[in-house]
Amino acid sequence: MNEDEMSVGIGRPPETRKQVGIKGLWIGVWLAFMSAPVKDLADGSHTAWATALGTLGLAVFVGSYLVLVFRPAPKMLNPFQVRVVLSFLGALAVLLSLALGTPWLVLFVYVSVSAGATLPLRSARWIIPAVTAVLVGIGLTGDHPREIITALVFPALLGGFSMTGVRQMILTTNQLREARATVAQLAANEERLRLARDLHDLLGHSLSLITLKSELAGRMLPDHPDQAAAQVADIEQVSRQALVDVRGAVTGYRRPTLPGELAGARTALAAAGITADIPADAPEDLPEKAEEVLAWALREAVTNVVRHSNARHCTVTLAPRQTLDGRILELTVADDGRGTSGTTPGNGLTGIAERLATVDGTLITRATNSRSGKGFTMAIGVPFGSGLGSGE
Structure with missing residues (x-):
């Protein structure tokens, strides 16, 4: 089970049963403060009719509270519905507190927290x-008003205003997520436009020339076959x-770059x-072939x-x-995962080694923690200096 499966992202509703259970557990911990009204009902100090109504009121209160806080408000209720549910919670807290006594004042803490979590x-x-x-x-x-007020006022204020900060963080996270998706879409659109411009620049003149020479060869063919053949030869060359x-353009588009792979990682x-922890940039004077090998290795x-560690x-x-053999550029990828128990390299490591052989590179693998054997570290080195990049 990885960390992504265990966590429930800020500002996102739970999507799996595990995430529902995790979020429900966190909310359930805070519901432990309901012990005061529950104990009041269990003590038998009220009539049977009052106990039944109090139990029903408490169940309705908890259900309404969960409707507000279990998932982000924009996913569940519109602003009007949020205010209606909050008003209902407040009215129910007042009614139960006045009817059943001071142990029920804790309900106001939940009303305050709900307001902070759902309102601007x-x-x-x-x-x-x-x-x-x-x-x-x-x-x-x-x-005992002093003891009761002292015990509940600060939780009500602190809990409510703390949840306003959490709500703002959720909204900011959602906005950042949307902005990231927009930037990715704009980048994809820009890349398509660049591809269209490059193809136009590459093929526009050549195709126009082929069309003109084809028309010219067609007109020359009946009377001047030799000249027509020359035009056809020109068409073939163009x-x-x-x-x-x-092919050169497509190869350039398909070739991975080290800055791009760092961002992708x-x-x-x-x-x-x-x-x-990933560096922000890569050396600019790295030869094309060596950069391609490092980019594939990093990927x-x-x-x-991501998949196995x-x-x-x-x-x-x-x-x-x-090094003794000269200056190299070393790429190291180290994790703190479970490491590897096998000695036979997989297809990925074999592919990396084959690519490194084309540039006289090196590949070293080891446990990140040599004592415990945990983690996995991969060190890839390529020549980095004068005379580089001839490994074609």
């Missing part, structure tokens, strides 16, 4: 003190060059719930971390290093 700050900043004031007013009419240009690890290494943290480093 401009509304919550006066509703939370108002709820607390009602709590104090009713508490003054009961026994089309072959166009094909070479297109950061996104993949974050999506898997793995804390990552494979990060894929292994069950790690919580992954560190990627990229730094030049001097």
Whole structure:
């Protein structure tokens, strides 16, 4: 079970049974403060009729509270419905507190927390003190008002305003998630436009020339077959060059780059719930072939971390290093997962080794923690200096 399965993302409703159970457990912990009214009902100090109505009122209160806090309010209720449910909770808290006594004043804490979790700050900043004031007013009419007010006022205020901060964090997280999706879509659109421009620049002139020469050859063919054959030869040459240009362009689009793979690794690890330390950029003077090999190796290494390691943290480093054989650029991917118990390399490591052989690179694998054998570290080195990049 990985961390992504265990966690319930901020601002997102639970999607699996495990996430429902986890979120329900957290909310259930806070419902433990309902012990005061439950104990009051169990003591038998009220009539049977009052106990039955109190039990029903408490069940309805808890159900309404869960409707508000179990999932983000925008996913469940519109603003009007939120205010209706909050008003109902407040009225029920007042009714039960006045009818059954001071142990029921704890319900106002839940009303305050619900207001902070579901209302905008401009509304919550006066509703939370108002709820607390009602709590104090009713508490003054009961026994031992000082102890009761001291025990409940601070939880009501602190809980309510704390939830306003949590709600703002949820909204900000959702906005950032939407902005990230928008940026990704804009980047994809820009890439499509760039591809269209490049193909137009590559093929527009060549196709126009082929069309003109084809028409010219057609007109020359009856009377001047030799000249027509020359035009056809030119057409063949132009089309072959166009094909070479297109293949070169497609190869450039398909070739992975190290900066792109670093960004992709950061996104993949974050999506898997793995804390990552990844450099922001890569050396600009790295030869094309060496960069391609490192990019493929990084992609494979990060894929292994996400799929197989069950790690919580992954560190990627990229730094030049001097060896006896010369200067190299070393890429290291280290995780704190369960490590590897096998000695036979898989297809991924075999592919990395084969690519490294084309640039005289090196591959070293080891346990991240040599004592416990936990974790897995992959160190990939490629020559980095003068005379580089000839490993074609």
